[in-house]
Amino acid sequence: MLSHPAVDVAVYVHFPWCLQRCPYCDFATEAVAPRAIPHGPYAAAVTSELALRGRSLGDLRAATLFFGGGTPSLWEPSELGRVVRAVEALGAPDEVTVECNPTSLTEARASALRDHGVTRLSVGVQSLRDRHLRYLGRLHDAAGALRAVSLAVASGLRVSADLMYGLDAQPEEELVEDALALLDLGVEHLSCYALTVEPSTRFGELARKGRLPRATDDHVAGLYLALEGALSARGLEHYEVSNYALPGARARHNVAYWRGMAYLGLGAGAVGCVPEGASARRWRNLPDPAAYASALGDGALPPAEEERLDPPTRVREALLLGLRCADGTDLAGLRRATGLDPLEGRRDALARALERGNVARDGDVLRIPRARWLLADDITAGLF
Numbered sequence: 368m369l370s371h372p373a374v375d376v377a378v379y380v381h382f383p384w385c386l387q388r389c390p391y392c393d394f395a396t397e398a399v400a401p402r403a404i405p406h407g408p409y410a411a412a413v414t415s416e417l418a419l420r421g422r423s424l425g426d427l428r429a430a431t432l433f434f435g436g437g438t439p440s441l442w443e444p445s446e447l448g449r450v451v452r453a454v455e456a457l458g459a460p461d462e463v464t465v466e467c468n469p470t471s472l473t474e475a476r477a478s479a480l481r482d483h484g485v486t487r488l489s490v491g492v493q494s495l496r497d498r499h500l501r502y503l504g505r506l507h508d509a510a511g512a513l514r515a516v517s518l519a520v521a522s523g524l525r526v527s528a529d530l531m532y533g534l535d536a537q538p539e540e541e542l543v544e545d546a547l548a549l550l551d552l553g554v555e556h557l558s559c560y561a562l563t564v565e566p567s568t569r570f571g572e573l574a575r576k577g578r579l580p581r582a583t584d585d586h587v588a589g590l591y592l593a594l595e596g597a598l599s600a601r602g603l604e605h606y607e608v609s610n611y612a613l614p615g616a617r618a619r620h621n622v623a624y625w626r627g628m629a630y631l632g633l634g635a636g637a638v639g640c641v642p643e644g645a646s647a648r649r650w651r652n653l654p655d656p657a658a659y660a661s662a663l664g665d666g667a668l669p670p671a672e673e674e675r676l677d678p679p680t681r682v683r684e685a686l687l688l689g690l691r692c693a694d695g696t697d698l699a700g701l702r703r704a705t706g707l708d709p710l711e712g713r714r715d716a717l718a719r720a721l722e723r724g725n726v727a728r729d730g731d732v733l734r735i736p737r738a739r740w741l742l743a744d745d746i747t748a749g750l751f
């Protein structure tokens with residue numbers, strides 16, 4: 368009898384609660400009082416979903432595991448640990464990351480997470496300036512962020528930090544100082560995102576009324592370049608438009624996602640995507656945690672929105688994600704996965720992009736040179 372090899376998946380677990388909603392955030396999350404979080408029942412629901420999905424998807428191997436949210440550092444570590452152990456039954460992941468907010472990270476919690484199999488913490492610092500943290504509506508101040516990062520590093524876990532830029536009246540030197548201060552504390556990875564204003568958020572509402580002070584596009588570009596110069600000088604690799612790592616410290620879960628690996632999303636509002644022949648099936652669990660848990664309590668997969676990605680859509684998505692990375696898009700791999708020539712229908716556009724130096728081709732690898740990453744979205748759109 369023929370046996371099929373296990374499919375590698377990047378496993379994502381969504382924890383859908385935060386202590387309060389930040390005014391710029393449009394993630395699937397609800398504000399909750401700590402005592403109202405159903406720690407045990409939610410862990411039971413997630414592990415049930417894992418078992419049911421495993422049965423319907425066949426033989427899977429967990430390549431990486433990422434707890435995102437929401438604020439998964441609010442989850443009782445022993446309950447989060449139950450989920451880690453259930454996922455480990457699909458093969459030990461290379462990396463187990465938990466997103467943390469400075470307000471919910473203590474020394475005891477960091478070591479408990481480590482004891483439950485977590486290997487990496489991603490701390491939502493955003494800024495080391497109190498005025499910027501107030502503008503972003505965050506619950507922590509700069510001193511709290513520094514404390515959280517220090518204790519995360521002291522716990523022996525690998526540590527990444529998130530920074531936001533493009534805030535009102537943000538001098539380049541301050542952003543660079545913040546990033547370097549985090550490296551000095553022992554952070555090995557930085558995710559640096561320009562503030563985007565989503566229409567459905569409080570910031571979106573303020574922007575529509577003309578009451579949200581913001582940096583201009585030129586200022587945002589200057590901040591991006593200042594950060595890139597300073598972090599490259601400190602030996603960090605700028606390996607994706609918004610991500611920097613010391614050698615060997617890339618975020619393996621995110622890299623798996625950008626390379627188009629199948630991903631298994633578990634939890635309320637989580638998204639999963641697995642190949643089915645040359646196409647792929649993507650689903651999104653409904654975001655209401657109560658409806659999610661109640662379906663699983665009845666022994667059924669939770670309600671989900673589903674879409675089928677045909678081969679041309681898979682090619683477009685792979686180009687979108689891959690061209691934001693230093694490694695670029697692997698055209699041969701994409702051809703094998705979809706049965707399509709990824710360049711079909713875009714040869715003229717590609718020739719123009721190559722001629723302008725917006726794109727470089729090295730055999731079967733297509734990439735945008737780092738010096739053009741500020742224009743990555745426009746360049747990719749030109750290839751569609």
Ligand code: SF4
Pocket residue numbers: 384385387388389392393394396436437438468491
């Ligand atoms: S803590 Fe994070 S997930 Fe929660 S509302 Fe703020 S930005 Fe969104």
